[in-house]
Every structure is written in C-alpha cells, then in structure tokens.
Amino acid sequence: MPDANPFLDPLRFGRRVSPCSLVIFGANGDLAKRKLLPALYRIHYEGRLPPSFAVIGNSRTEMTDAQFREKMRESVSRFLEDSPFEAGVWDSFAQNLFYVAGDLADPGFYARLAAKLEAVEVSHRTAGNVLFYLSTQPSYYAVAVHGLGVAGLHRGDGWRRLVVEKPFGHDLGSARELDRKIHDVFPEPEIYRIDHYLGKETVQNILAFRFGNGIFEPLWNRRYITYVQITAAESIGVEGRGAYYQEAGTLRDMIQNHLLQVMATVGMEPSNVFQADAVRDERAKFLRSIRALKPGEVDRYAVAGQYGPSRAGGAETPGFRQETGVDPEAQTDTFAAVTFFVDNWRWAGVPFYVRSGKRMPKRVTDVAIQFNSAPHSLFAGNGEDERLSARPNLLIMRIQPEEGISLRFMSKYPGSGMRLRPVSMDFSYGSSFGTRTPTAYETLLVDALSGDATLYTRQDMVEASWRAVQPILEVWENRRFDFPNYTAGTWGPKEADDMLARQGHFWRVP
C-alpha cells in the first residue's frame, strides 16, 4: 500500500477488525456485488482488516475460488464509486477470498462449509470466529439458520454471529415467526439485523447533533416543535424489481424499517452511554411509543399512492402497472404517507409526517423540523404579508444526497425599517471534513465484525416497528384502490396534501 494513502486517517483507526471468517450467503447476488465486497475492499484498503481474515462466499452456482475472485474483482472495480481501484490492493485482498457452492436446503453443503471454515482457520488463523451474513432471498433465511444449527456451525471455539438483511418479515406475524426460528439457533446478542439507514453517516450524525451540543436538545420537544417531516423520495421506478416490489410496497419496503428508524433517531431520549443496549433501549422505547392507528383512523392518517404513466417533456415514463413483471391490476403502494403520533411526554401532540415514494421529482432523503413561530410578532404592523415576514424556523437534516444541515431563520432585509425575510445557515457534511465518508455498509460491516451492535436493530425494535404499521397494512390489504393516483414525476397523490392540510400544515418541497 502506498505511504501517502488519503484513507489512512488516524481518527478512523480506533476500530480494527479481529481475526475471523466472514461467510456470505448469496455471494453471487446484487447486494454482495454492489455493496458488501466493495465495502470489504475499502476496509482492507484502509488497513483495518487483519491478515487473519477470510471471506467465504456461497451460492448455488459452481465456481472455483479463482473464478469467484475474478467475478468479485469485476464487481468491486465497477461498484467502488468514490474510491480508486488499485490492482495491488485487490491482489492482497483477494488471497482471503474463498468459495463454497451449494444449496442451502442441502445438509451436505454445511459439511463442505465446515471443512472450508476449518481449513481457513488453520491457513488464515481466524481463531474460530465466524460471522454468517444472510444476503440471500428472504425465504432462505430460516433455511440457512436451520442448516447451520443442525451442522453445529452456530457454536465453536471463537464467536459466531449472524447478520440478517432486510426485509425482516412481511408483517408482525411473520417477523415474530422468523425471530422464533432464528432464536432456535442463535441467541439474541449474536443476531445483527441490518438496517443500513442506521449506518449512514448523516443518520448517525443526528445523534451527534442532538446530544453532542448543548443548545438543540432544550428545543427538541413539543414546546418548541410544531411537527417533523421525514421524506425519502426516489426519482426512479422499480427498475426491473417489479415482481418483488409488487409484494412489498413502500410502507413495508421503506417506512416500516428505514424511516421509522430515522424517526426514532430524531425522537428518542438520550441514553446514558453510547453503547449498544443503552442506545437500542431508547430506540425501542420510542418505537413502542408510536400510537398504533385504529382501523377507523387509517384513512385519516395514512395515504397510499401508485404512479401512473407520464409524458412530461416528451419522454414516455411507464406507470407502475406497465412495468415488467407487474400485475396490470396491482394494488401496490409505490408511495405512502403516514401521520404518526408519539405518545410520550416529549412528543405529545407533535405529528411526525413520514412519506416515501418512487418516481418523485427528485432523489432526496431528509428530515425537516418545523419549530413554533416566535410567540409575539414584535415587528408586525408594517403592513407586510406575514407569510413572508414571519415564517417559523425550519431545521433540515439532509440524509442524502448533499449531506448536511441547514437552518432557516428570519433576518432583517437590508434597508430602512425592520422588514424580515427568511434566510438559511448551512453546513455541508462533505466539504467540512477533509476525509472520505464511509458508506453505510463499511460502517456496519466493521461494527458487526468488531461486535458492536449499536447500529443494528433488535427483536423488540423490529416488532415495535411492525406494530406501528400493522393496522395500516391490514386496512390496505382489504382495499381496492383507485390506482394510479399520481403521475410519475410528481410529489404523490393529492390525498397526501389533504392529510396535512387538515392539520393546517403542508409538505415541504425538498
């Protein structure tokens, strides 16, 4: 590795990975190729992987170690994004890559996997530590865990951990069922349920912002905050994932997991220490405080949408029902907006407006905190329109892209007399630190490999999140929607605006 490595940032050396093997189930899949292997390469590039480290990939496809390495080399060099691909670094990394083909339902596979694990334990001195990473189709999660249990691979000389990718269940019942099956084999402290939003720097920074500063937390409650808006908009459609997405929908795919975790990060109480269970206790407590809607309230507080075709700008964009693999009568929500209420001392009466959608005008994820107006309008009475001259403060935490924070406040307009106009203070995450921002998967992989579960979800968190959306799922399940109800390239159906208008509020245009 060259000496002048910009990635060798001493501030990031605190956490090194201990000797271990990482077994990736579904190693030939999209997630492994696009996210996991590039993340591992970068962690290695930064010198944070020990020499005593091995990756064992698995899928049904027959491949030799050499073929697997070549395939991964192609993927990593293609999906590295903001980092350079260096052949020398790759070669030193690739020596640690191995492959075992096999069907997860075949008991014979686990014997071959056990043999490979024993071999690398000797050759790479991995000390018997193994992290199993479930990156397969969700229907194989329970199968793989069962297979590991039967083969006795969940126990050994070193530690054994399990990372489970989303989705964790399809509803509250199936999530509990999956938990039961996993717990038959792995104890809760060794289960790492991934929600990659928690690994995003900007989501982690919400906690730094709230609890690392003295001035924000005193304002962070019902006394000063009017409402919170969380938006996750994608400009793309389902992009070939139509068949999967048709069964999921936005409420399941984005809100139940990612956005409720973001909401918990915004709303949780401070923990005493920044350690896995202390932090997760607070997140779980917040998620349990979310009021579950009564069936009769669902139409008032939740809106489903599905995009129809658009011909804007001369280009034809298909509607969801015209996408490949999608049922022409599909009832899937490609947009969902929910008003959540949080029944606790801090947030009583403060609505959390959460929305997510595909085929929106732009790709953006952010959190907007709208504060109460000044209690008395000292500068009023000059005949000015208060919509211009007395707008409430707005704090925007941009999760992606253009990561940063901005605060809208009123300032004096230059000239005679006291006329106020809104202006912004801005902080840009990227340009403020002379260092690269790691991806969520780098952070989460290092954490799991180091045994830090702070940014992973726990069983009680997953259940509380499902409980918060379950009444909506059930009402929608039995509904025939008049879809499509929004045009591709717009901010969703009119009903989503109406939902806020009834509270005298409105959605921000990000």
Add this chain to the structure above:
Amino acid sequence: MPDANPFLDPLRFGRRVSPCSLVIFGANGDLAKRKLLPALYRIHYEGRLPPSFAVIGNSRTEMTDAQFREKMRESVSRFLEDSPFEAGVWDSFAQNLFYVAGDLADPGFYARLAAKLEAVEVSHRTAGNVLFYLSTQPSYYAVAVHGLGVAGLHRGDGWRRLVVEKPFGHDLGSARELDRKIHDVFPEPEIYRIDHYLGKETVQNILAFRFGNGIFEPLWNRRYITYVQITAAESIGVEGRGAYYQEAGTLRDMIQNHLLQVMATVGMEPSNVFQADAVRDERAKFLRSIRALKPGEVDRYAVAGQYGPSRAGGAETPGFRQETGVDPEAQTDTFAAVTFFVDNWRWAGVPFYVRSGKRMPKRVTDVAIQFNSAPHSLFAGNGEDERLSARPNLLIMRIQPEEGISLRFMSKYPGSGMRLRPVSMDFSYGSSFGTRTPTAYETLLVDALSGDATLYTRQDMVEASWRAVQPILEVWENRRFDFPNYTAGTWGPKEADDMLARQGHFWRVP
C-alpha cells in the same frame, strides 16, 4: 435616473423623507465629506428624497453655493464606496445644496442662516421643517445650540430637530452638563443623539435574529449562555488623529458608546412593539442593569493597554507615543477590555467581556455567544481529548467586515465509532439578499428626517452608559501605566488574557 436602477428596491420604499431643510454644521469636515454627503447622494439616487428638500452647509470657510457644490461633488465621487457616481444624478441633487459661511459663536451668522432657511423654504417648499446636524468639534455643540435658541431657529412653522454627533460628553458629569444646555433649547423628543453602530444593518439584525425567530430567545439567558464576548478591533493606529485620541482613549471612544449599545442590543428584553420609546426603554433598562464597578474592583475587571512599536515582517510600525501629535508620556488607552456584569434575572452571573483596540492583527467587530456545554457527555469514554470532541456551541454575529452569522456545533467525524468534531453553519448577510446594504449613515439620516428615533440614543441611555464606565475612568485617571504593554499587531496586553483566565475563560481569536 435610468429605469433599471438596482437601488430601486420596492422593499425599501416604505420610508420616504418629508419636505425639509437639513442644516449641517461642520460641512467642511471629515464626517460630512466622507459620510453624510455620500449618504444623502445615495438616498437621492434611490429616489427617496423629495424634490422639496435642501441641504445648507456651514463652516467658517467662505464659499459660494457653487464652490460648496463643487467641493461636495469631489468628496462624494471619492467616498461613495460601493455605489456608482452618476453625473446626472449628482446634478439633480446638487441643485438642493446651499452654503452659509460663519462662526458659530457669531450671532450675526444665525441671522444669515435664518434668511437662507426662509429663502429655501420658498424656493424648495421645505414646509418650515428643519433638521440641524451638529457635525462640528464637540466644543461647539453647546455654542451652536445656544445660538439657534437665541435666534429663535429652534421653533418654526414645521418641526425642528437636532442631531448630535458623538462624543456626547467626556464623562458622566460633562454629558449631563451638555444635556442641560441642549434641553434649554430643544425638548428631548427632538434630540437625536447618533451612535452610528445602532444604524449598522448587522447590529439591527441582532434584534431581528433574536425576536423574529422562535428558537433563539428560549436559549438567550443565563441558563444556556456561559458568557458573551464583544470585540471591536482595528488594524490601523490613530492615523493622524493622535492629538484628539490622546484625550479620548478606547474606553471612551469605543466602549462607552458603540460597544455598550451593541451589548444592550444583545442583552435587552423584547419590547412589546418596535417603536422608538418602547425599544429605547428596554435598551435603557439594560444599560441601567450593568453593575458599576467599585474602585477596588477595577483592576480585576478592566484592563488598559497601549501599543508599542513593532518590527514584525521587516516593516517598522511606530508605537502610540511615537505617533504625530502624541505626548511621549501619554497615558492613553489604545486598548481596553472590561468584564461587565448585568444585574437582572436574565443575565445574573453571565460575564460580558468587551474589548476594543487599535493596531490589532485585523479589523473585525463581532459578538460571540458561548453556550454551556451539553450537560452530559454521552459520547465520552473513547479516550479522546475533550477539548476537541466536546467543545461548547458558539454563535458568532459578525458586525463587520464579512457581515453574517455563524454557529459552531459538534458533528460526527466520518468513520467508524462516534467521534465528534466542531463544524460551522454559516449565513452571509451580503450574499443572501440580492440588494445593496445601506450604510449606517443612510439609515440614520432617513430615520431622523422621517422622525423615527428608534436607532438614536436617549438621555437616560447616554447617562447609564457613562455610569457603567465612570468608575474605570476615575481609577485610570489617577494611574501611571507602565505603557506600552502590547506590541502593535497583537491582540493586546497579557493582562486582558489573565482577566478571562481567572474565570476559566479565554478570548476568541476572531
């Protein structure tokens, strides 16, 4: 005037000047040439001066109206700073300029002035309204006011107002004496004591920031603020004003007036309405709450400094005692730093550190609010130095130059683990509005000509400010200082650092 005039901003049209004459005493002086006439030209350029408007200049020098106009044309074109000089605009403005030579101690002068005022009242339909502007040497203030009184010019068909430039007295006693003499002729509501810092956009914006927003005022008190620092640093020395400055000193020349007014703007309670007496009542109340030091406390809470010569960078900079016109034994403070305490409910126990000096490393005026640290260090325990990872929030309001506001807060440093580092959010006044910022003198002239005294000081404010510094002046008067005690181009004497160090605080380097 051209149609596409960038100065014709409808937001600034609210205030137009009513018909009147403006009499400038000391019209051949620096202030008139550098500030007043350029300001009037710009107000005219913006179309805010009525056609029925006249300026009558006075000084002892004999000049015709035409000579005066030519002299003012030179000054205005030279000192306009950020505005274009347009000959056509000047010509239309210059038609309103007149001149009456005369000695202010000569009763005959006032008769000539009365005749000129009558003439322009007819020719320019000024409706008998007159604003007298005292821009002479301070020793002439009382003389001029007395002369106006004897000649009966303080009364007439329209309104009569008096603007008094600083310094308003040399200490508490002389300020009261001057007030008595002015009140013999003008009633308090017609007296406009100018403190041009109050006219600065950025100082006015402190009120907009505090009272136009809902989120700052809840934090603006002893519970959240550790201390306030107000700095007014000049990089230049006395620049030929040595003889005047020798008698004044920094405490009188900067702190008693400008910086105490800035401090009152930062610390005052909100008024109910934004009107002259309501706002000035609050400013006065704040200034009266400043604790007057006991003589025995002065050395603990006030530091005098005087710069000595410097040879930094090969260039020789003279010390104050080597400046032209300065006594080689001068006891003058070219630097002063004071710790003020404010005895009221909001500020009890919060020190206001105020400093000003000449020959500092840079020209800068700003207010820094240091907030309390987060009450509990959630992210501590990772072995990091808390001076880096747990710095308190700092709000900086930049009065000049680079007008704006920035807020320092802690953010997550990118990478594994939760490491915090200070970053800033920034608002730049100049670049946020697509319009020119008027100078303090433009704002204040329009205000006085329109009868709005909100940004002018009142007798009780002036007295309260003198009372706040009087004990320091008296102790220093009887002291022989070991001057010089700081080198030109540094941030003042060591004693100023010691003063804060005793409280566990330190001066910011702006």
